[in-house]
Amino acid sequence: GQNIDQPTEMTATEGAIVQINCTYQTSGFNGLFWYQQHAGEAPTFLSYNVLDGLEEKGRFSSFLSRSKGYSYLLLKELQMKDSASYLCAVRDQAGANNLFFGTGTRLTVIP
Amino acid sequence: EPEVTQTPSHQVTQMGQEVILRCVPISNHLYFYWYRQILGQKVEFLVSFYNNEISEKSEIFDDQFSVERPDGSNFTLKIRSTKLEDSAMYFCASSEGQLSYNEQFFGPGTRLTVL
Numbered sequence: 136g137q138n139i140d141q142p143t144e145m146t147a148t149e150g151a152i153v154q155i156n157c158t159y160q161t162s163g164f165n166g167l168f169w170y171q172q173h174a175g176e177a178p179t180f181l182s183y184n185v186l187d188g189l190e191e192k193g194r195f196s197s198f199l200s201r202s203k204g205y206s207y208l209l210l211k212e213l214q215m216k217d218s219a220s221y222l223c224a225v226r227d228q229a230g231a232n233n234l235f236f237g238t239g240t241r242l243t244v245i246p
Numbered sequence: 247e248p249e250v251t252q253t254p255s256h257q258v259t260q261m262g263q264e265v266i267l268r269c270v271p272i273s274n275h276l277y278f279y280w281y282r283q284i285l286g287q288k289v290e291f292l293v294s295f296y297n298n299e300i301s302e303k304s305e306i307f308d309d310q311f312s313v314e315r316p317d318g319s320n321f322t323l324k325i326r327s328t329k330l331e332d333s334a335m336y337f338c339a340s341s342e343g344q345l346s347y348n349e350q351f352f353g354p355g356t357r358l359t360v361l
Contacts, residue, residue: 168349177250177337177352178289222289232277232341233291233302234350 137161139237141223146243147213155208155240157223168234169197169208170222178222182208210242218244248272250353252338258359259328267323267356269338278321279339279350280313282306289337295321328360 138160147153159167166185170178184190184199184206196209208221220239227235251270259265271278280292293303295313312324321340325332335357339350 170352177354179352180349183349224289232279232294232296233304234289235291236289238288 137225137227137235139223139225139235141221141237141240143238144241144243146245147210149213149215149244149246151213152209152211153213153242155210155221155223155242157206157208157237159204159206159223159225159237161204161225161227161235163228164201164225165228166226167197167199167206168224168226169195169206170224170236172220172222172239174219181221213244215244215246218242250338250340250351252336252353252356254356255354256357256359258361261330261360262327265325265328265358267325267336267338267358269321269323269353270319271321271338271340272342272351273319275340275342275351277301277341277343277348277350278313278315279341280323281337281339281352282334283337283355284331284334292323325358328358330360333358333360 140158168183169181171181172178182197189198194211199206220241222239223237224234253268278295281289283289291304293307294301310326314322335355337355338353341348341350
């Protein structure tokens with residue numbers, strides 16, 4: 136089966152940096168996605184990794200280590216609007232379209 | 247900016263009734279998906295659709311579920327006889343292709359409540 140683990144909740148201060156970790160055990164691997172989901176809304180795409188290393192996109196960066204089955208999402212210069220759930224999702228095989236999601240990490244940004 | 251749209255935003259139905267959830271994917275996208283999210287739980291894959299047929303489906307997508315692209319724009323999910331445990335947010339998504347980097351764009355969701 137597919138297993139994707141994330142911390143359930145995190146709290147961080149406005150202006151700070153926060154790292155949200157994700158570990159996965161899947162039968163195959165063909166890409167890892169991070170989505171942001173505000174309460175009651177749809178997930179929105181943040182980042183994609185398929186090769187090892189860091190992908191930077193403005194205030195957001197995502198890192199992948201395929202050998203360790205590990206990724207993290209780094210959020211810099213936190214803003215209040217960053218309070219949301221952050222979903223780690225894995226596509227487990229080439230040609231497969233579906234994503235396997237973790238339970239998400241609910242981030243609360245405090246002043 | 248193009249977006250995936252879904253109707254209705256909220257559907258309330260009685261157990262055993264049929265419901266149809268509607269989606270309009272982004273116009274140049276070729277792959278369509280349905281996911282569901284039970285309140286407080288993770289997003290779960292239901293089915294993917296390409297070239298007018300199902301390309302993959304999960305164990306959740308049993309005989310009570312069906313999908314259809316009745317015209318060039320709509321993509322529907324039908325639940326034939328709803329159960330209490332079908333209460334969830336249902337998200338439609340679409341992607342341009344099936345390459346690994348093709349992100350899936352999600353619609354705003356339909357909240358289904360089965361009484």
